[in-house]
Amino acid sequence: MQRRDFLKLSAASALTAALPIGGAHAADAIELPMYYPVAVGGPIAKIMDGYAAAFHQANPDVRIRPIYTGSYQDTTIKALTALRGGGNSAPKMAVALAVDIFTYYDQNVLVAADDLAKGDKAWLDGFYPAFLANSRMADKTWSVPFQRSTPVLYWNKAAFKAAGLDPERAPADWNEMQDYARRLTRAHNAKSITDWGVQIPSSGFPYWLFQGLAIENGQARLASVDGTATHFDSPETIGALEYMVGLARKNGVMPSGIINWGTTPQDFFKGRCAMMWTTTGNLTNVRKHAPFPFGVGMLPKHKRYGAPTGGGNLYVFNNTTTEERAAALRFIRWVTAPEQAADWGMQTGYVATSPAAWNTGALKKYVAGFPQAAVARDQLQYAEPELSTHENQRVTKVFNDALEAALTGQKSSAAALHEAQSKADAILRRYRA
């Protein structure tokens, strides 16, 4: 290496060490770094930045700094890592899974939404109760619903028509879904690509979509309200898993093995599956890319209609000063206000979180022209809280592992779920009084 190059490199490295890379600027405005994930298709980052800018314009003394941190899981990992490590880039707010409430609480990093709002009950009660269910624990509301969703069933109207089915009618119950799927499944020949009737993704976090089936089979909650007990191996849960496994392995209307969450919308667009279960948060993405007319329906019922709620809430962390908390509250109230909530819902497909939002002129007009957008909202009356416990990551993983084992034929549904239940018991034992 030439001396000159060496010196040049040394200068560069000295500069690097001196540059305040990653540090926050001290300005007059209160700075609130906010970690957020992107879990659905679309230019979410741009939208977030747009909100931050709009809020700053209306409130020049506060600057929200949205920081994209990957998936929901990545976001929580990063937030907790940063909060535990200290340092000037620890976030003051985050958008994270509503069900991670126990995770954050157990790490002692939260400021309760109740405390933030200083008991302004009217504001907090303005949200749909189904969404607040996962936000409460120990008699307090800890976070504020923001990008919430339920899974819905999307169907390919053109494919229905071609198969002789009524294109305007979604399957209403389990039997119909299985039957429709059978008529829609097209095996070109024994060895080549099959077009499937239905796809229920099972990669990453199979528990969420599965929970829809469990609720429909009568198991309303997979865990107790205080997050210390699970119902993984009740007969209803086992029955739901047997149905799901049966779709692939017995009836051959769904691909066997693990179905990838991320590629399922692409599969849908390409006609590889005629029906798909996925979050309503993908609605705008589907609308933009589906080359055929499509319908959106509630998840088919069995003993009852049902769907888990899902998605993320806004959390505020306790590394904030009083002024910062007041500023955070102002932002949260603004971004969840009916106008913004409606806008967010329209741009993504997430369910606007309050009845007031659905009553805004913008959203009413949107629904009139695109009725699929209201399906998830109408399903809310049948929605139940998503699985959420202490040590949520670990317990959820145990459950996911069991679902994966059953879906890939490694274990029977009953055996896998019994095992998951005893593992979960072992983990949660110390949280019981």
Add this chain to the structure above:
Amino acid sequence: MNGSRLLAVAMWLLAALWIMPLLFALWAAFHSFADATHFNPLAPLTLDNFVRAWNAAPFARYFLNTFLMVSMTLVAQLVIGSLAAYAFARYRFAGRNLLFSLILIQLLVMPNMLIVENYRTVAQLGLVDHLLAVGLPYFASAFGIFLLRQTFMSVPKALEEAARIEGAGPLAVLWHVYLPLARPVLVAYGLVSVSYHWNDFLWPLVVTNTPGSRVLTVGLQVFSTSDQGVDWSVISAAALMTSAPLLAAFLIFQRQFVQSFMRAGIR
């Protein structure tokens, strides 16, 4: 001769097999997703995927961070490594062999594996989410010290003595006598270090949180998490973008790369 022809065919087949995934990625990156999965040679090319990938995440920042981090790490490794290797090669002092064996432990137990504790150390130093933290654990490189010591030991002592007689101190001897003679090894080591740190993922993942200090590998993973509806064309474009500098450097400097390994005399 039949034998040669067989060998030739074997080589070409193997090479084709090996390059196929990359060619596939190239194809996907330059075509829209609809065309990416069918191999119609008449399908239109597009740069749209690269544009979308570039705009979807602050890749410019990631490039800058990665470049700075890799340079900073290499410089530190060369400086610290040369000093230590010189001491091990030419000085006799108590505990020399023990210390050298201890340092060799790092060949086995890389900072990558001790992520939890190293993270704690970095946090105590207040360096979480700072670019310096990404390189710091690697600044003392056992591999580098090992290589350089071996090289230094093969330098004729007469050269050093000559310089000493002229009044040169240890640093001057190092700079004027040893380093110039070790140039091929320095280059070889530099190449290994750059490609290792450019591609490092787990440690930067753990120690950085925000785009301000994020490097390309972490940026790519954050960008392509499968919670989003994956668009393979865009992800292929992003993957190629993050690899492009190293790839280009290798393609241009292929010869030097191989030759430097030979000269480094890794036996």
Add this chain to the structure above:
Amino acid sequence: MAAIAPVLPRAKALYLGDHLVAWLLIAPALLLFVAFTLYPAAATLLQSLYSTPMAHRPAHFVGLAHFQQMLGDPVFRQVLGNNLLYAAGSIPASVALALLMALLVDARIPGRGFARMAFFTPTVLPLIAAANIWLFFYTPGYGLLDQLLHAFGFAGHNWLGTPSTALWAVTAVAVWKQAGFFMIFYLAALQQIPPSLREAAAVEGASRWHTFRRVVLPLLGPTTLFVLVNAVIGAFSLVDSLFVLTQGGPDNTSNLLLYYIFQNAFQFWDTGYAAALTVVLILILAAASLLQFLFVGRRTHYQ
């Protein structure tokens, strides 16, 4: 006497000065080494003997409890088994292919420049980028692998989503990435074998294969040792692809030790257990290296 006396103190001063200089030269390396290898290793060992600190319960001494937990943890057994399988699959394959590639490239066949590039290119790709490309490759239905299979009349397969193939799919990516890197070392070693040796064998009527087995291979011993050590370390320390391809699933069938450590440390926040797992990882690597030096090292032939 008087002549010697003034020499002695000066020699002593030189000796001490040398010591000081040597220690100063090593100091930065030593400091960093202690801070980022020695201390963390010791701290990890210590931490594995304490419970995980929680918000409402600080850490307390639990002795070997984490290790007991490990023995009873079916996921740990599975992860360990996977890692051994993964090592058993990727290491011989990478090394053998690397040797093959080096021999082919060295045999002066036309097109060897292109071949060398093709073999080495995967190495310069970040594993994350490579894994994303292979994820596309493995996608059921319209991924390249399935398309190729269909073209030849075979059925497609969900490579990453099936327990029996997930680990091998990950192994294939590792071999693809590593072989070219090891090839370079073999190539350098091959080109240092004096042609006179090979000519001498040819003159004596030895077949190509015989020459290879009796002359070339033993001379490649040191290189093989070096490559093996690297491969073993890599098999236990490179888990980047799991983040992209399978996240350790389905049902932990492709989970590897370092990834499991990451999950326990940064997803479950069970730092005590993660520390215990790390201790096991280090022990495995130490044992593997020792075995290699004893076993293979004995048989290598140094020129």
